[in-house]
Amino acid sequence: MAKLLYRIGKWSFRAKWVVITAWAIILVAIGACALAFQQGYSDVFSLKDTPSQKATDLYMQNFPEEKNPLQGTGVNIVFKAPEGETLDSEKNTEAIQAVIDSLNENLDAITNTTRYGNPITLNPQLEEMVKEQSVAGGLPEDMAESDAKNLSLVSDDRTIAYTTFDMDVPLAADVTDEQRAAINNAMDAGREKGIEVEAGGAGFGDPIVIEEGSEIVGVAIAAIILIFTFGSLYAAGMPLIAAIVGVGIGSLGTTLATAWVTLNNVTPALAVMIGLAVGIDYSLFIIFRYRRELTRMDKEEAVGMAVGTAGSAVVFAGLTVIIALVALAVANITFLTYMGLSAAFTVLMSVLVALTLLPAILGVAGDRAFKGKIPFLERRQAHRPGRSTMGEKWVKFVHKAPGLVIAIVVFALGALTIPASQLHLSLPSDTQSDYTTTQRKQADIMAEGFGEGINSPxxxxxxxxxxxxxxxxxxxxxxxxxxxxxxxxxxxxxxxxxxxxxxxxxxxxxxxxxxxxxxxxxxxxxxxxxxxxxxxxxxxxxxxxxxxxxxxxxxxxxxxxxxxxxxxxxxGLVPIQQDITNRLSGVMGVYLAIVVGLAIILLMIIFRSVMIPLVAGVGFLLSVGAAFGVTVLFWQEGLWGLVPTPGPIIAFMPIFLIGVCFGLAMDYQVFLVSAMRERFTHSGGKATEGSKYNAVEESVIAGFTNGARVVTAAALIMISVFIAFISQPLPFIRIFGFALGAGVLFDAFFIRMAFVPAAMFILGRSTWWMPRWLDKILPSLDIEGKALEEAWEAEHRDALPSPVDAR
CATH class of the missing domain: 3.30.70 (Alpha-Beta Plaits)
Incomplete structure (x- = not known):
């Protein structure tokens, strides 16, 4: 693997313009095709092979003229009288009529009007009609009266009433801004006359909008972190370019896929969020290694070695993320499967761009790769002989008290996990919209006047x-x-x-x-x-x-x-949503077993160790549990009032959080531990003569010292990108960005930089233990690049190039 990637890196560096042109053509071609053939996104969630879906099929079979419940376009408009008044008063009845008149004049898409009109005057007629139909159908008169009362448009105390109709469009997503404006203007006509008017329903939901500001904020913060990491404007810009290209191809490819399959609106947002974070990080790791190799190689060889070593880690880190995302298919939920595949495709593009386009960009940059230095950052990064870095000081501190470090991490993350036991899952509805929205106010007023069940038929x-x-x-x-x-x-x-x-x-x-x-x-x-x-x-x-x-x-x-x-x-909408929630809850354990099991096998292949994957798995469970806990605390329980509208967590957030967090956690595991493994294998498992540390301890300290800074930068970039999405209007994206940011925070800084090295110190040589029979059957992939290093040193033993100042 390392030798193959070494050759790819060198070729991409030499054939820089060919590679850059090829990626440009791919980007433009996919963009043009997406623009020409895309069919747009949907806001419908569906689920096959569930009781509600089978009931829906039965419904459509017997009532083909009716609309699919999942494709409802109903609008509810609710009226509430001022305090101390009823809606029967002439003034308030006229206010309601002003709303109805405005709708009739300005909204030409009204259909299904059986229960549409001024409820004060319409309700007696409607109740009488229901009674007559029920009695004619063979029901006793008392049941007929009960039926009529249940369909009443006016509350018992006459203070709340509503009317309802359908929008004459195929899907709720097809309701236009002009039609929404007509409804809003009609409500204002009633409000001006003194009554409270609110609207909701599937046909009057706010359009799903993904604002572009989150990506810009995330990239801006990432740029600042990269500048501090490299001390160079040029070097800071290259990971951003590579990440944007990878994410661009991934998101445009997702849009193009709508020509063949129906994709949910949030699909591209998740792909962009994840792709942007990993794209920047993967390029960061390769450039960081490239700068290190420049101290002993020329530029072409340094690129090859960086792609061969750090690139190998990128491949396997990306593979763990892709496995976690593709494995979402086990839930057998179509929209969730497509979300996972879309994000996995974007991650794949980010990996390929990091391995090929990034070396080509370095080829174009040449001697300018680390130019544009910022003086105070350059002085800050200058190496001072005999002075330990912060990473080295930290890992040596962990070495002094590994048991204490593990205890603190387990206690802290375990305590944060406790609120996760109160996790309550649901799907979006008017009853969970922000308090300030008309949809939430409508749902609350309806519940006040007719009982909570009116919102969940x-x-x-x-x-x-x-x-x-x-x-x-x-x-x-x-x-x-x-x-x-x-x-x-x-x-x-x-x-x-x-x-x-x-x-x-x-x-x-x-x-x-x-x-x-x-x-x-x-x-x-x-x-x-x-x-x-x-x-x-x-x-x-x-x-x-x-x-x-x-x-x-x-x-x-x-x-x-x-x-x-x-x-x-x-x-109906509520049973269908509940089936989705139940399906997701039911497959959580299976999904976790599949993802963790595959990743453990992959880590065994990479590190030739049984204990490293087990430590990684335990650490992941601690970090993801804490991420769930703080997400529940803030977004469900409303801790400190920081979240304006706390409520149940979106149903498919947990399974996505588990998958993505696990993939990202393995990223840092691969990058950090591969540096330790590299030191251990290159030393032949022997300590330096006269060292007070054994070979394992030396490898952990040296690998951590070399990798801590870049992993810290990578984690901060990921956290910044994810947290930037909290500003999105869509609740799922906000919560997901928060949860992912928390997950990366706990995993990178508590687990990978504290728990893992502490566990390795305690395990000693058992860290790299693997049974001989297992070692024989698992393929050897040389992710550390040991064979590549040996081959390069043998080839250049007599003519090593002069060091290049890459600082």
Missing amino acids: FLVVVDAHDVNPDAPALSALVAAQKTTAEANGTEFDQKKAAAQASFLYVLQKYSTNVDVKHIQMIGQSDDGYAVQMLLTPESSPENEATNDLITSLRIQQTEVDDATGISSGIT
């Missing part, structure tokens, strides 16, 4: 085409219909009666759940053999009781289907 679908007419569970209800038919002298159809009986049976069974506020039929298929029911829970979408209710209902669903022969299901 379920759609129950019943298909009775295969109903069992002789089912014992339906016999009494069928017999009652037969008696009525005989009394009226009408024809009796037993299967039709069994179908109607099955609908009533479902209503009776589901209504016995204590957390069900109400359930009623709201539509019947043309042939009369299928119905849709509205089930209103007592609890809000994010409440654990809602998830428990879904579980209970599905147990009953199986019992009902078996007893009657019908096919039924529960769907």
